[in-house]
C-alpha cells in the first residue's frame with residue numbers, strides 16, 4: 538500500500554513562469570483521484586511530477602514519507618505512468634510492448650507471457666496481440682497502453698487522458714479496470730477533462746489559473 542504526496546509544490550519548465558503553484562495533494566491506496574482542468578491547465582505537468590519526470594521547483598513530491606526522486610526511483614517504487622501520447626514502441630507488436638515492460642520491471646518471461654495475455658484480454662485486444670502498433674487504430678493503441686499499465690501491477694497508477702479516444706462502452710470498461718486496480722490496493726490518479734470520468738472517481742482536484750482546488754475531497758479534515 539503506497540501513498541504519494543505532493544506538498545506545497547511549484548512546478549515550472551526551465552526558468553519559465555510557474556505552471557502550478559502551491560499544490561498539495563495525496564494519492565491514497567485504494568482510491569481513484571481525478572485531476573481535472575481545461576487544456577493547458579497543468580494536468581500532464583502534475584502527473585509528470587508524480588511520475589518523477591519533473592522535479593518541483595519548491596515544495597516536495599514524496600512516496601511513503603520519503604522523497605520520490607527521479608523517474609528511475611519512481612519506477613522502482615512501482616509508480617507507473619500511462620502517458621497521454623501512449624508511449625508505445627511503433628516497431629513492436631501490442632504484445633511485445635507489454636511483455637518488454639513487464640520484463641524491464643523485474644518480471645520473468647513466464648510472468649510477461651501471462652500478464653500480457655491477461656491484460657490484452659481485459660481490454661478486448663486478444664485478437665490484436667500480434668499486430669504492430671502502427672497497424673492499430675488510435676483507440677486500440679490507447680487500450681494497448683492501458684493494458685501495459687495494468688500488466689505492470691502498479692503501486693501508484695497515473696493515467697493521463699487515457700479515455701480520450703474511446704467510445705462509451707470502452708470508456709466504461711477502462712473505468713471499471715482502473716477501479717479494480719484501486720480495489721487491488723493501488724493509488725490511481727486520472728487526468729481527464731471528461732466530467733463523467735471525473736464523477737466516477739472518489740475525489741476530484743481541479744486545476745485552473747495555476748492553482749489546484751478541491752471539487753470533492755471526502756475524508757479530508
Ligand SMILES: Nc1ncnc2c1ncn2[C@@H]1O[C@H](COP(=O)(O)OP(=O)(O)OP(=O)(O)O)[C@@H](O)[C@H]1O
Nearest residue numbers: 550556574575576577578579580581582583621730
Ligand atoms: N515541456 C514543456 N516545456 C515548456 N512548457 C511546457 C512543457 N510542457 C507543458 N508546458 C506548458 O505547461 C502548461 C501546462 O501544460 P500541460 O500539458 O500540463 O496541460 P494539460 O492540462 O495536461 O493540457 P491538455 O489537456 O491539453 O493535455 C501549458 O502552458 C504548456 O504550454
